Amino acid sequence: MKKIYLMRHAKALKDKDREDFDRDLNSRGKQDLKKLFSLLSAYTIKPDYILASPAKRTAKTAEKFAKLYNFKKQDIVFNHTLYTANAEEIFSLIQKIQAQYNEILIIGHNPHIIHLCELLGSLCLTCFPTSSILCLEFDINDFQDLQEHSGKLVFFEHIRDLKDNEAYFQPSI
Numbered sequence: 001m002k003k004i005y006l007m008r009h010a011k012a013l014k015d016k017d018r019e020d021f022d023r024d025l026n027s028r029g030k031q032d033l034k035k036l037f038s039l040l041s042a043y044t045i046k047p048d049y050i051l052a053s054p055a056k057r058t059a060k061t062a063e064k065f066a067k068l069y070n071f072k073k074q075d076i077v078f079n080h081t082l083y084t085a086n087a088e089e090i091f092s093l094i095q096k097i098q099a100q101y102n103e104i105l106i107i108g109h110n111p112h113i114i115h116l117c118e119l120l121g122s123l124c125l126t127c128f129p130t131s132s133i134l135c136l137e138f139d140i141n142d143f144q145d146l147q148e149h150s151g152k153l154v155f156f157e158h159i160r161d162l163k164d165n166e167a168y169f170q171p172s173i
Helices: 027-040 056-068 087-095 112-120
Strands: 002-008 049-052 103-108 132-138 152-157
Touching: 002 112, 027 056, 027 132, 027 152, 049 056, 056 103, 087 103, 087 112, 103 112, 112 132
Parallel strands: 002 103, 049 103
Antiparallel strands: 002 132, 132 152
16 A cells, blocks of 8 residues: 655745745745644654655755654655656656655645646546645555556645635546
8 A cells, every 4th residue: 555645835935036946935834834734643644755846945845844754854855857747747756666665745836736636536626725735545565556546535634724625626527
C-alpha cells in the first residue's frame, strides 16, 4: 500500500518587482500553514519522501512541513520540473520513485496539482486552495505500477471553511 500527499504551497507575496519563482510566503500563508498543520494532527502522516518545486514559496512550504514531521530538510528533493510540469509529467516522476518509499509528499503549484489529483484519483475538483493537502492511497507495492485514476481518497484538508463541499468536489462520472 502506498500513499501520495499532494499539497499546494502556502499563500505568497504579490510583488511586481520579483520574478514569480522568487516570491516568498506572506504572513497569511505562514498562519494558514499553522492552521493546516493543526488539522493534520488528526491523521497519521509519515512522509518518507518529499518532492517539491524549488520556487521560494514552495520550498519554504516544504521546509515547514518537513520540520513538523521530523523529516530532514536536506533530504527534500527539489525538482525544477515541478515548477512548470503538467500532470502527466509529474505522474512520470512519481513512477520513478523507488519502491522503498511508502508515503510521498509532492508540493507544487496550480493548476498542475489539481490536474494531478484528478489524474491519480477518480475526482473532479473545482478548487485546490493554497495551503491545501489531499491524500490518496494506492493498492500497489511499487510506484512504477501506479495507474491513472486508481487512487482512493483518504482526506482533503485546507483552512478554508467547507460549509458547501460541492464547492470543491463534483461527482466524477
